[in-house]
Amino acid sequence: MNAPRHDRPAGWLLGHVAGAPVVVARSWPLAAVVLTFVFAPAAATWTTGGGALPYVVAFAFVVLLFASVLVHELAHGLVGKARGEQPDAFVLTLWGGHTTFRSVAATPGTSALVAVVGPVASIALAGAFLLVSNHLAPAGSLLQTLLWAGAAANGFVGLFNLVPGLPLDGGRVLEAGVWAVTRDRHRGAVVAGWAGRAVAVGLVLVVLGRPFVLGLTPDLVTVAWAALIGAFLWSGATAAIRGGRTGRVVQTLTLRTVGRPAVVVGAQASLAHARATAAAAQAAEVVVLAPDGRPAAYVDTDAAARVPAELAGTTNVVAVATPLPVGATVDGALEGDALLRALSDASRHGPVIAALVDGRVVALVRTADVVAALRG
Incomplete structure (x- = not known):
């Protein structure tokens, strides 16, 4: 065998x-x-x-x-x-x-x-x-x-x-x-x-x-x-x-099957601005960029949901964001086994991974979603 x-x-x-x-x-x-x-x-x-x-x-x-x-x-x-x-x-x-x-x-x-x-x-x-x-x-x-x-x-x-x-x-x-x-x-x-x-x-x-x-x-x-x-x-x-x-x-694994579409905002943006940007793009996730353009954090949807609408304009997006460790990124153009291997390597840095295409953040991938996809 x-x-x-x-x-x-x-x-x-x-x-x-x-x-x-x-x-x-x-x-x-x-x-x-x-x-x-x-x-x-x-x-x-x-x-x-x-x-x-x-x-x-x-x-x-x-x-x-x-x-x-x-x-x-x-x-x-x-x-x-x-x-x-x-x-x-x-x-x-x-x-x-x-x-x-x-x-x-x-x-x-x-x-x-x-x-x-x-x-x-x-x-x-x-x-x-x-x-x-x-x-x-x-x-x-x-x-x-x-x-x-x-x-x-x-x-x-x-x-x-x-x-x-x-x-x-x-x-x-x-x-x-x-x-x-x-x-x-x-x-x-x-x-x-x-x-x-x-x-x-x-x-x-x-x-x-x-x-x-x-x-x-x-x-x-x-x-x-x-x-x-x-x-x-x-x-x-x-x-x-x-x-x-x-x-x-x-x-058949692609970014479309395991990724959640994301938009990006700067670290100085308010939560209200992040919400509006995501709604306009019909995106489920918001990624916060560092000054050098690197994906530095992502908005915690549970934490953001607890912020009242009247306070969203004065709440900095960083206050409801979770850091993305360096290395928690993957090439979103990959497919199949190559994508799975890349996600496996990146998941060693954390359970949430930013997917980039041509240097731009286009989605977030959560390891729980990948496991669910593999289980059918």
Whole structure:
């Protein structure tokens, strides 16, 4: 699985590949312990010894499994880099692993190729394990059994990840296909997200329903794993749907959709003059300019409303204004993702931002309005 990201995730650094850190998340030890105990009963059938030996073998299998996951993720990153998409981090987590990139894929073809190469790498590993176990490992040995188990695990991971539904790699391929046909990346994410929800529900139904069809009682451990994996898939699919819808909003983001038209007055103007200027221009906001022409403050509408009409002519506009910090400005000509990034940078200075076009203040943007727009 892959997604854009910019911050290095927390965890233990193993090294760097393709200019990106390889990180073991702090949740990994928990996964290793849990999986060791889960696989220990099976490992006991592979060995003739008792005591701690099955747990040692189970832990070795867990390490082999996570090493295979790392190969899967490195395949994503290396092919992505070859296609011009710089990987940001390779991360081993509680749920396996993921690869993050500094930007989203530029074309449907690149997105599909980067996605599909991970499952292909897992299937290739399965073949390699089978080859070594059948031709190099001693017949009937513990090593051969471990290699067979590694082949089965990698084969399952590769084939399962090809299922067409986000957050699986097959879902990314489906997303790219819809994107290529409709020329709408965000529609692809929504379609693949709904497919992922169907996969999550289908997985749980199959795991729970199959024993009943065969007249058996579902195994509690199997039910728990199915529920956890189903919940993980549902959560990832839901995030993909939400991201697709938000992305579509961002794509159409303009100053017209999130800005409130504003007029400007000097710092010596009265509140009455500011009200008249705004009314004449049918503007919702008033910005106060500093002597050097910089937007220095904006009129607090609540404070201004409390000033009686008979006192507005003698009330200086600065008395009902809130300062605008230096840097709380944005280029109002920007659109889409560029505008959102600029607003995000400017919002670090304050929740209200002055939008300028050709050096003139034309609107105020409130971060609350931007959040409301992104939520649809």
